[in-house]
Amino acid sequence: MTEKSGNAENAAGQITASVSQNDAATIGAAFARLGNRGPGFDTVRICAASAVVFHHSLAIKYDIVAVDWINAFSRGYTNLGFLSVAIFFVLSGFLVTPGLLRNGDVLEYLSRRFMRIMPLLFVVVATTALVIGPIASELAPAEYFTRSATWLYFRNLLTWLSLHLPGVTDYDGGRTINGPMWTLHYEWLCYITLGVLQLLAITHNRQLFLALWCMTILAGALIYFGVVPTGPFKLLRLFELFGYFGAGSLIYLYRDRIPYSPGLMALALALLLGSLWFGLGVITAPMLVAYLVAGLGMIRFPWGPLLAKADLSYGIYLTHSVVFVVIMRFWPVEAPLVLFVLGWGMACLIALMTWTFIEKPALRYKDVPARLVRSLIGPRLAGKFGAVA
DSSP states (O other): OOOOGGGGTTOTTOOOSSOOGGGTTBHHHHHHHTTSOOTTHHHHHHHHHHHHHHHHHGGGTSOTTTTOHHHHHTTTSOOHHHHHHHHHHHHHHHHHHHHHHHHOOHHHHHHHHHHHHHHHHHHHHHHIIIIIHHHHOSSOHHHHHHSHHHHHGGGGGGTOOOOOOTTOOOTTSSSOTTGGGHHHHHHHHHHHHHHHHHHTTGGGOHHHHHHHHHHHHHHHHHHHTTSSOOOOHHHHHHHHHHHHHHHHHHHHHTTTTSBOOHHHHHHHHHHHHHHHHTTOHHHHHHHHHHHHHHHHHTOOOTTHHHHTTOOOHHHHHHHHHHHHHHHHHHSOOSOHHHHHHHHHHHHHHHHHHHIIIIIHHHGGGTTHHHHHHHHHHHHHHHHTTSOOO
16 A cells, blocks of 8 residues: 555566557556556555544444445445555555565565555654653543553564554544554565565566465455355455455556456446445455456546655545544544545645655655665575575
């Protein structure tokens, strides 16, 4: 959910602009004509982030799953919030794969991911625990800062969730402060899995990658339908989210073979709706959603140049829940739509500031973690994380 589309340029296996006539209607050809940048991805990202905000705003009045029409339509498979998160995972898979294939350096790949995700996460966690928490808490500051839960909140920096802050009530009346951080744990697992597949040279063998992805989808389906014991819920969630992440990677890996046209986009949407209606989304949705997301990414929307100036989606996603807490603590509202409008607007302003002063500057140092790790483990061991022939 956090990768700028520009990172795909100059990637390994770039398709040149002069494609053959047979390739002229593929995802890869469309991507090449756009300079290996997807101008529509900025729109997809901001829409997905906004959908999450809207989904969560309903919680002040409704059970957000029970009233979700997508949940009812899909026979309980997905909902607006999860589908939006799934779109972020597709985007990540499609956009981080080229950079990893370019030089095969897993340390650099993980270093870039670290510097894209962690700086803002650190600021949000620290600000929430040390500033928002004591202001919104029912406890006196002295007591708030002596409670262990205050400091356990920093476990979220490891994506090891600890979402309770002493005396702080969430915007929906619960006690989980900034619950959307749960997705970062799975995002890192997907990044690490892709890195391992690169070390095993599987990313260079798209047929094998496809076979492993199909096994993941099958395993998730068997758990989902109760054919095999459910096991930990985290395992099912990982299979589901890697299904979307891996589908994004596969769309890129097979970009020269996958046809692209408005008609096929409409067909994919129809198949998606049909499969959700018949309760088969766990099997079909990841690849169909990935195709639709990739197709939308090739579209030049009129507002695209404006959105391209700053990637606000991660900031909106990571801050909106905390913004809701502040609104409901000091200016409580009863209408979900009012909360959405206020919260979305404030989150956009905050996201613009975090992009300008935190996220974008941090990307200048995207190679620093990799250099630090190399200096600690030495060149011989670091070489094992390098390019795969």
